[in-house]
Amino acid sequence: xxxxxxxxxxxxxxxxxxxPKASSKExxxxxxxxxxxxxxxxxxxxxxxxxxxxxxxFETNANPAEGIIPQMVTGKKxxxxxxxxxxxxxxxxxxxxxxxxxxxTFGNFYLLSMNNDENKTLDANDTILLFQKGNVPDKVxxxxxxxxxxxxxxxxxxxxxxAAAVNAGQFVDAESGKNIVPNYVLLAQPVLQTVLTKNAxxxxxVYADMQAKYKEKSDNKAxxxxxxxxxxxxxxxxxxxxxxxxKADINNAISNPDVINDSLKDVTEVQTVYGIAPSMATAVTxxxxxxxxxxxxxxxxxxxxxxxxxxxxxxxxxxxxxx
Amino acid sequence: MRKFISNKTILxxxxxxxxxxxxxxxxxxxxxxxxxxxxxxxxxxxxxxxLTDPYSYACLGFTFLRMVIGFLISFVLALVVxxxxxxxxxxxxxxxxxxxxIKSLPTVALVFLFIVLAAPRDAPIFVVVIVCFPILYEAxxxxxxxxxxxxxxxxxxxxxxxxxxVLFIKLPLSIPYIIVGVASSFSLSFKLEIMAxxxxxxxRNGLGSVIHYVQQADPTNLVDVFxxxxxxxIFMLLLSLLEQIIKQKISNKDN
Numbered sequence: 001x002x003x004x005x006x007x008x009x010x011x012x013x014x015x016x017x018x019x020p021k022a023s024s025k026e027x028x029x030x031x032x033x034x035x036x037x038x039x040x041x042x043x044x045x046x047x048x049x050x051x052x053x054x055x056x057x058f059e060t061n062a063n064p065a066e067g068i069i070p071q072m073v074t075g076k077k078x079x080x081x082x083x084x085x086x087x088x089x090x091x092x093x094x095x096x097x098x099x100x101x102x103x104x105t106f107g108n109f110y111l112l113s114m115n116n117d118e119n120k121t122l123d124a125n126d127t128i129l130l131f132q133k134g135n136v137p138d139k140v141x142x143x144x145x146x147x148x149x150x151x152x153x154x155x156x157x158x159x160x161x162x163a164a165a166v167n168a169g170q171f172v173d174a175e176s177g178k179n180i181v182p183n184y185v186l187l188a189q190p191v192l193q194t195v196l197t198k199n200a201x202x203x204x205x206v207y208a209d210m211q212a213k214y215k216e217k218s219d220n221k222a223x224x225x226x227x228x229x230x231x232x233x234x235x236x237x238x239x240x241x242x243x244x245x246x247k248a249d250i251n252n253a254i255s256n257p258d259v260i261n262d263s264l265k266d267v268t269e270v271q272t273v274y275g276i277a278p279s280m281a282t283a284v285t286x287x288x289x290x291x292x293x294x295x296x297x298x299x300x301x302x303x304x305x306x307x308x309x310x311x312x313x314x315x316x317x318x319x320x321x322x323x
Numbered sequence: 324m325r326k327f328i329s330n331k332t333i334l335x336x337x338x339x340x341x342x343x344x345x346x347x348x349x350x351x352x353x354x355x356x357x358x359x360x361x362x363x364x365x366x367x368x369x370x371x372x373x374l375t376d377p378y379s380y381a382c383l384g385f386t387f388l389r390m391v392i393g394f395l396i397s398f399v400l401a402l403v404v405x406x407x408x409x410x411x412x413x414x415x416x417x418x419x420x421x422x423x424x425i426k427s428l429p430t431v432a433l434v435f436l437f438i439v440l441a442a443p444r445d446a447p448i449f450v451v452v453i454v455c456f457p458i459l460y461e462a463x464x465x466x467x468x469x470x471x472x473x474x475x476x477x478x479x480x481x482x483x484x485x486x487x488x489v490l491f492i493k494l495p496l497s498i499p500y501i502i503v504g505v506a507s508s509f510s511l512s513f514k515l516e517i518m519a520x521x522x523x524x525x526x527r528n529g530l531g532s533v534i535h536y537v538q539q540a541d542p543t544n545l546v547d548v549f550x551x552x553x554x555x556x557i558f559m560l561l562l563s564l565l566e567q568i569i570k571q572k573i574s575n576k577d578n
Contacts, residue, residue: 042526059444059526059527060526061523061524061525062524062525063522063524064524066435066438066522066523067443067524067525071438158539160539160540161542163541163543164542164543167541167543168355168543194540194541268377268378269378271536272528272533272535275526275539
């Protein structure tokens with residue numbers, strides 16, 4: 001009897017030794033990337049999905065305002081990535097049935113000095129060129145520097161136009177129709193990298209890292225620029241598995257940017273889908289995470305998100321907005 | 324000399340040379356840095372690279388496929404509705420306001436509408452359907468309406484029923500009009516497809532997607548934009564050449 005009890009105890013012990021392995025396997029549930037349909041703007045947010053290039057349920061769009069917001073409002077995709085303010089506005093104003101789950105880009109804006117400012121300091125006498133009037137880049141600039149420089153602030157519609165102005169050394173002012181030489185130009189990565197490479201001999205340099213300035217001014221709260229919105233009807237466990245998988249992918253890319261190039265280099269249409277060449281994306285990420293990639297759950301960062309949303313006069317968010 | 328001038332092939336070749344010369348002059352006048360208004364030399368250089376890149380053919384193929392889908396849907400719809408309207412004045416009058424509205428709708432508004440109703444991927448197909456439909460409808464209905472009434476009356480006297488009159492007399496006699504409608508809307512639909520691809524921001528294979536990307540990547544260098552456009556133009560020229568050859572073979576066979 002004693003022997004039998006010893007045998008049972010030994011078997012139980014052996015079995016229990018094996019159990020934790022099995023249960024831990026269950027906890028780290030592998031997410032199948034073909035499960036949820038995803039749409040994201042090209043550029044920095046798209047890069048977070050570098051492992052989705054060959055998924056048919058993964059789509060990017062080069063015109064987020066026209067191509068993504070309507071899909072969010074009509075609930076066509078399980079997961080939508082948008083500038084945080086645009087997504088929240090779609091939820092609040094257009095009753096889009098989504099929740100903000102996480103933020104995946106934390107700013108990729110840089111103020112470029114054109115090496116033609118005599119006192120080398122940004123002041124009210126300098127001509128400044130911004131892009132996307134009324135949108136994130138404009139709001140961030142004004143949040144950081146206030147309105148003191150507005151007399152010489154000019155706008156172009158897109159970052160590509162700002163880059164064109166840097167390359168040409170001047171731009172045509174939309175209001176006066178005159179050619180103007182800027183002293184400082186706001187740019188976003190990866191365009192900044194291209195511009196600096198193209199004009200390497202001209203002494204252009206980054207004058208300010210806008211996300212760092214934003215953080216300084218916001219009690220260390222980061223710039224929660226582009227976020228992941230999950231449709232309310234998506235199974236919560238599936239959504240959580242997706243988010244954990246995305247978090248792992250992003251952290252992996254930040255710690256080892258070469259995985260971006262390795263994952264995307266053989267994709268034929270990679271440049272149009274991601275809006276950037278994989279080698280460039282890797283180079284910019286290696287340069288102090290220039291694309292501003294990261295992963296933070298929205299619910300744990302409400303204060304930072306609401307600080308960012310204040311730029312757009314969005315306040316008093318309902319708790320239900322958060323995933 | 325007169326024989327030389329009236330030779331179609333020579334005139335066509337001279338026309339091409341004129342276009343290239345005009346392009347070269349415009350490029351000399353308006354170009355700033357070799358990219359704002361690229362010269363034919365720069366464009367043909369890039370075009371040569373595109374010819375050896377399988378991705379260019381994939382883009383062209385997908386754009387053409389989507390265009391053909393849109394065009395075929397439009398053609399079938401126009402054929403059905405056009406036959407009915409061509410045979411019934413009341414239907415023709417009833418549909419007139421609708422056709423006027425469709426024809427007058429700004430294409431860009433259609434693109435935005437279909438992004439919401441469908442998806443960025445499918446919106447260009449619907450744009451092609453809506454824009455080509457009234458053109459093809461007018462061709463079919465107009466062709467049928469122009470068929471000699473006496474001929475129809477005689478067929479009726481000979482005992483041909485409604486369907487026989489439509490299928491074996493009216494439709495065959497309206498084919499020249501339909502061909503004109505098809506020819507004018509086919510190349511238009513190709514241009515529309517590319518433009519709609521740009522506006523929707525769709526990023527998978529497509530000439531519009533790649534043109535949008537290369538423009539965004541460097542707006543001061545339009546060499547790539549011109550080269551992809553040339554790729555589309557030459558493809559359409561080859562298609563029209565094929566159409567000419569087929570037409571010639573058919574007419575030779577008839578003779």
